[in-house]
Amino acid sequence: MAEEKRRYFSTPIDVKHGIIDLTHGAGGRATAQLITQVFGKYFSNPILDEGHDGAFLPEIKGTPVVSCDAHVIRPLFFPGGDIGSLAIAGTVNDVAMCGAKPLYIAACFVLEEGFEIAKLEKIIESMARTAHEAGVQIVTGDTKVVEKGHGDGLYITTTGFGEVIPGIHVSGRLAKPGDKVLISGSMGDHGMAIMSEREGLSFGSKILSDSAPLNTMVEAIAAAAPHVHVLRDPTRGGLATTLNEIAAQSDVGIMLNEASIPVHSDVAQACEFLGLDPLYVANEGKLIAIVPEDEAEACLAAMKSAPHGEESAIVGTVTDEARGYVQMTTLMGGVRMVDWLNADQLPRIC
Amino acid sequence: MAEEKRRYFSTPIDVKHGIIDLTHGAGGRATAQLITQVFGKYFSNPILDEGHDGAFLPEIKGTPVVSCDAHVIRPLFFPGGDIGSLAIAGTVNDVAMCGAKPLYIAACFVLEEGFEIAKLEKIIESMARTAHEAGVQIVTGDTKVVEKGHGDGLYITTTGFGEVIPGIHVSGRLAKPGDKVLISGSMGDHGMAIMSEREGLSFGSKILSDSAPLNTMVEAIAAAAPHVHVLRDPTRGGLATTLNEIAAQSDVGIMLNEASIPVHSDVAQACEFLGLDPLYVANEGKLIAIVPEDEAEACLAAMKSAPHGEESAIVGTVTDEARGYVQMTTLMGGVRMVDWLNADQLPRIC
CATH class of the missing domain: 3.30.1330.10 (PurM-like, N-terminal domain)
Structure with a gap:
């Protein structure tokens, strides 16, 4: 030039x-x-x-x-x-x-x-x-x-x-009764970080968005649990909405165990204050893995060792009852439906 | 479900x-x-x-x-x-x-x-x-x-x-002295259609945008002129800006022939009214092909036969003089510089 x-x-x-x-x-x-x-x-x-x-x-x-x-x-x-x-x-x-x-x-x-x-x-x-x-x-x-x-x-x-990744075949349609449902950490961080910031709310400590890339964790899952059936990130609509989509697509039931679902205490507190359920709040650095029972422990270990996965947990089981529905054993020992979100979701969360 | x-x-x-x-x-x-x-x-x-x-x-x-x-x-x-x-x-x-x-x-x-x-x-x-x-x-x-x-x-x-497309290797850096410059039809239609519509101007007939997919034409060019060096669509900034980019990237001169550049009469009239040069006005359904001289006629024939290419023309030559610059033999027989656009271009044209 x-x-x-x-x-x-x-x-x-x-x-x-x-x-x-x-x-x-x-x-x-x-x-x-x-x-x-x-x-x-x-x-x-x-x-x-x-x-x-x-x-x-x-x-x-x-x-x-x-x-x-x-x-x-x-x-x-x-x-x-x-x-x-x-x-x-x-x-x-x-x-x-x-x-x-x-x-x-x-x-x-x-x-x-x-x-x-x-x-x-x-x-x-x-x-x-x-x-x-x-x-x-x-x-x-x-x-x-x-x-x-x-x-x-x-x-x-x-x-x-x-x-x-060679050998991996995942789809929302592939959850099978008996599979275990894993999540890679605490629910609701991103949505509550945004909402607290918008509303100028403060709940003791600052709530941080979990936004993070999860591709290294997915590679670890693929190596540890090569028969993984479903991988999804519970973004808009949170864990509850995403699991409902999977239950419908795979025509299975999903039974969650509330006690095993990690929610940070400041997020739980903010949700209670605002009348929200953290299971419906958006995440931007978490994933759901649904894997055959015999690969669940290996998958959990791989997730815990991967970046952003320290708080990974097995939170539920895929069933052949109540197909299309998500249910949860609550902290009180009862069982409740975890329905699709009826209320409006937070706009412009991502 | x-x-x-x-x-x-x-x-x-x-x-x-x-x-x-x-x-x-x-x-x-x-x-x-x-x-x-x-x-x-x-x-x-x-x-x-x-x-x-x-x-x-x-x-x-x-x-x-x-x-x-x-x-x-x-x-x-x-x-x-x-x-x-x-x-x-x-x-x-x-x-x-x-x-x-x-x-x-x-x-x-x-x-x-x-x-x-x-x-x-x-x-x-x-x-x-x-x-x-x-x-x-x-x-x-x-x-x-x-x-x-x-x-x-x-x-x-x-x-x-x-x-x-197998065998095709094009880049803005590949124009060579001696190559011919072809365009696939009239210049300035899209920009003047938008401007007329925005300003509520009317110039006899309605000016229509040339917006159209040109992939079939590119396949025809690849078959007829397999050594094509450059393919570009003269969108924002028009023919003049795009050719200046190519001249700079390839470190060559480009000499255009004004008489051979098709401009619809209503577009020319609208440009004159608004003080614009059609060579700087955006197109959305035209391409520039720069091809070795011995493939130029075959390329032209292929472009003319392809959809949206009826008015294709050979409009200039690549030279090794005035490298980095575009010049044009005018209708009056003189030679003028066709510089980069100095004025602001029309915003939100695409």
């Missing part, structure tokens, strides 16, 4: 005081500056750096898996994470829950005019950090800007690709 | 008079209704219908290609298309411009509270129609809803996957 042109594009962007304006999404010089100086600085990798409109990927060996999520969480920064870490972890987890190893991410940004570039940089850095933890590469992207009042700072859409 | 539950989810959604509310994005019953009764009705295919969070794809044989776009066009409906047809065609074209056959699309929706479901259905139908024309399947998706005043009706992000 002629030296004159090089200068033309290398004008440094004002990261500290700059704000997003409509030109940053118009595809011209400002867009190029934003992409090279903010996105490129953190996301750099050989595939992205090619600078094509599309990315050429290395060969995908197993069955390819793709999953996408639009992230509209409010607020953008919350205890335990931000929209950037959430967007990467959420999509990594969706791919991993297909029994797959996530490899690549495509990321699209809808920025609102007036958004501070310094905030954007923090979010980009957070995406890069989470992608690094998960071992995935951000290979392509797109940025658009909408006028003030037509967005909410930033929306991020992430699409993830991966390949199924 | 128990009959009771089946009824619970099969309550018909009011497509004619319904509006989007926050529950449609919360992941519960309303989301399920919207997905099955509106999206599922038009997008149905065996991969999507599996209903996983992620989609399992058939084996991808060639080099995998991925490309993504956030679509924030305003207005949502415009002469010649809508945000739905644009979102599919735009992403199909980005994948195709990698010399690839597009196969699958992931689509994410950010809906604004209050958006009419009838409008959404029109857009979904339009996406399905364009996907059908392009021969691609919509395999997975996500829907979120934001409060009134935090969106603009609907934003759609599409991510496309495909496989490189």
